[in-house]
Amino acid sequence: MMGSQTVCKVPAVDFTDEELKPGTAKWASACQVIRGALEDHGCFYALYDKVSMELYNSVFILMEELFDLPLETKLQKISDKPYHGYYGQNVHVPLYESLGINDPLTMEGVQNFTKLMWPAGYDHFCETLGLYAKLVVELDHMTKRMVCDGYGLEQKNCDSLLESTKYMLRSFKYRLPQKDENNLGLHAHTDTSFFTILHQNNVNGLQVKLKNGEWTDIDLSPFMFLILAGDAFKVWSNDRIQCCEHRVIISEKKERYSMGLFSLGGKLVETPEELVDEEHPRRYKPFDHYEYLRFYATKKALESKSRIKAFCAIDYADEN
Numbered sequence: 001m002m003g004s005q006t007v008c009k010v011p012a013v014d015f016t017d018e019e020l021k022p023g024t025a026k027w028a029s030a031c032q033v034i035r036g037a038l039e040d041h042g043c044f045y046a047l048y049d050k051v052s053m054e055l056y057n058s059v060f061i062l063m064e065e066l067f068d069l070p071l072e073t074k075l076q077k078i079s080d081k082p083y084h085g086y087y088g089q090n091v092h093v094p095l096y097e098s099l100g101i102n103d104p105l106t107m108e109g110v111q112n113f114t115k116l117m118w119p120a121g122y123d124h125f126c127e128t129l130g131l132y133a134k135l136v137v138e139l140d141h142m143t144k145r146m147v148c149d150g151y152g153l154e155q156k157n158c159d160s161l162l163e164s165t166k167y168m169l170r171s172f173k174y175r176l177p178q179k180d181e182n183n184l185g186l187h188a189h190t191d192t193s194f195f196t197i198l199h200q201n202n203v204n205g206l207q208v209k210l211k212n213g214e215w216t217d218i219d220l221s222p223f224m225f226l227i228l229a230g231d232a233f234k235v236w237s238n239d240r241i242q243c244c245e246h247r248v249i250i251s252e253k254k255e256r257y258s259m260g261l262f263s264l265g266g267k268l269v270e271t272p273e274e275l276v277d278e279e280h281p282r283r284y285k286p287f288d289h290y291e292y293l294r295f296y297a298t299k300k301a302l303e304s305k306s307r308i309k310a311f312c313a314i315d316y317a318d319e320n
């Protein structure tokens with residue numbers, strides 16, 4: 001019966017395998033699984049155990065403490081970068097709240113955020129979130145190396161992609177709907193990032209749209225992450241990689257907390273020469289990632305079918 005039916009599901013890659021090293025057959029085949037998954041669905045599961053159970057528990061306990069702070073405190077987190085500040089109390093998505101830590105790989109990034117939330121300081125928060133970010137960034141780096149290898153690109157392409165990456169670690173809380181509210185946690189969207197690496201407390205709710213157009217539930221556990229491609233990878237890959245459409249529906253009776261590591265381009269986002277040929281002419285103009293973030297919420301963006309195309313596609317004609 002093999003091949004008579006195409007099974008449409010999100011593939012999983014086992015990063016806990018000690019033999020998953022560059023140059024091995026295992027690595028090469030995992031690179032192809034990742035490439036295939038990103039081209040089909042724009043996402044895949046990563047089994048990854050570098051974040052210990054203890055760290056995982058600490059992170060999500062701290063997230064409860066963080067969102068339990070008074071609203072005035074949370075509102076202190078503002079940023080000149082769009083989508084880097086506090087977000088919440090929105091009538092269209094009343095269950096959703098989120099807070100982001102800019103540059104979580106630097107001591108300064110985590111400390112600045114902590115000082116805003118807890119002016120008297122909170123060392124345990126700083127240390128825990130700093131370590132967590134570092135470990136998830138390692139997963140991000142390894143995955144990007146595998147994407148580059150999957151396309152047969154030279155090391156230098158990947159080095160320049162990794163060197164220019166900026167990170168933001170965002171945390172999300174979804175409260176339970178009240179009797180008169182529906183259970184939409186977050187409406188369907190694609191992310192602006194290269195990758196978003198998602199992790200959650202043991203409460204499901206995330207759904208992604210598969211290649212066949214069906215929505216599927218994402219089931220995450222302490223050692224399971226979802227890596228999803230955003231608009232920047234669509235541009236970088238010259239339309240080979242799909243950006244993953246996802247949403248959150250709250251159906252469990254417990255509050256949901258999730259973490260997302262977002263990677264953005266610190267330099268221009270552009271398609272490497274190697275991914276441009278006769279069959280794949282360059283589709284997008286190079287762009288500044290933060291400028292795209294500013295464009296993302298404008299009327300023009302919201303009215304277009306594809307925001308990234310409206311922003312920087314060469315020969316753009318909106319079919320709307």
Ligand SMILES: O=C(O)CCC(=O)C(=O)O
Pocket residue numbers: 172186191198200206246248258260
């Ligand atoms: O809560 C989640 O798992 C996803 C959040 C999300 O998609 C976003 O804020 O972009």
Ligand SMILES: [Fe+2]
Pocket residue numbers: 189190191196246
């Ligand atoms: Fe998202």
